[in-house]
Amino acid sequence: MTIGIILGSGLAHWPLAGGTELAVETPYGAASSALLRSMIGGCEVLAIARHGRTHTIAPHAVNYRANLWALYASGVRTCIGVNVVGAIAPGFAPGELAVPDQLIDYTWGRAATFTADGAPVTHVEFAEPFAPELRGHLAVAAADCGFTARRGVYGVTQGPRLETAAEIDLLARDGCAMVGMTAMPEAVLARELGMAYAICAGAVNRAAGRGPDGVSILADVDRYMALTMARIATVLETVVPRLARAAV
Numbered sequence: 001m002t003i004g005i006i007l008g009s010g011l012a013h014w015p016l017a018g019g020t021e022l023a024v025e026t027p028y029g030a031a032s033s034a035l036l037r038s039m040i041g042g043c044e045v046l047a048i049a050r051h052g053r054t055h056t057i058a059p060h061a062v063n064y065r066a067n068l069w070a071l072y073a074s075g076v077r078t079c080i081g082v083n084v085v086g087a088i089a090p091g092f093a094p095g096e097l098a099v100p101d102q103l104i105d106y107t108w109g110r111a112a113t114f115t116a117d118g119a120p121v122t123h124v125e126f127a128e129p130f131a132p133e134l135r136g137h138l139a140v141a142a143a144d145c146g147f148t149a150r151r152g153v154y155g156v157t158q159g160p161r162l163e164t165a166a167e168i169d170l171l172a173r174d175g176c177a178m179v180g181m182t183a184m185p186e187a188v189l190a191r192e193l194g195m196a197y198a199i200c201a202g203a204v205n206r207a208a209g210r211g212p213d214g215v216s217i218l219a220d221v222d223r224y225m226a227l228t229m230a231r232i233a234t235v236l237e238t239v240v241p242r243l244a245r246a247a248v
């Protein structure tokens with residue numbers, strides 16, 4: 001079994017140590033990076049750096065189709081997205097992890113389907129945007145590593161700018177517990193390919209207007225990124241061998 005991991009901000013190089021690179025051509029153009037092949041607990045992992053290896057590709061400019069296709073064409077049927085998010089829900093603090101169970105897509109203009117223009121239209125079911133079994137494994141692994149992992153709705157914004165305070169109020173009224181920029185169209189493209197996909201997210205800041213006065217979002221991101229990524233790496237190292245054993 002081969003597990004795909006789409007690495008987000010803060011983790012572009014993990015788990016490269018000891019790994020090999022695999023360049024994959026796709027019908028959709030260049031993927032964000034070569035696939036990084038490594039073994040975790042005896043299980044093959046193919047990781048891709050969503051924003052490129054030197055973080056040069058903004059969320060709206062990521063070639064999500066090429067990334068998903070490269071993983072799929074290399075044998076990945078189970079895929080974990082790693083995302084950083086801003087915390088919206090009361091009590092959700094920077095440094096904490098989340099395994100979202102729903103999303104709302106506020107993005108626009110992104111290539112969000114593999115269906116070609118002129119081809120027969122297909123509709124995928126998306127009431128449950130994340131694979132429940134995979135979510136369960138991520139949540140249990142996080143708990144076993146000693147971390148709380150929130151559920152909740154992930155609001156996906158366009159970026160690359162951060163939100164206004166009023167926009168975050170709107171997302172909160174919509175029921176979003178967290179906000180990030182990359183869960184879509186990643187989740188739906190994985191669904192179109194029939195892959196099991198779920199997210200292990202880490203809050204690196206309080207969303208706009210939700211933090212204490214005078215603390216900038218970017219200062220929070222600087223402060224919490226390394227800690228959050230270290231936690232996510234621990235969860236991934238725990239969950240991958242379990243997924244291989246459970247053949248999720």
Ligand code: HPA
Nearest residue numbers: 084085086179180181207
């Ligand atoms: N908003 C959107 N995306 C993010 C944030 C945020 O506050 N933090 C990390 N990714």
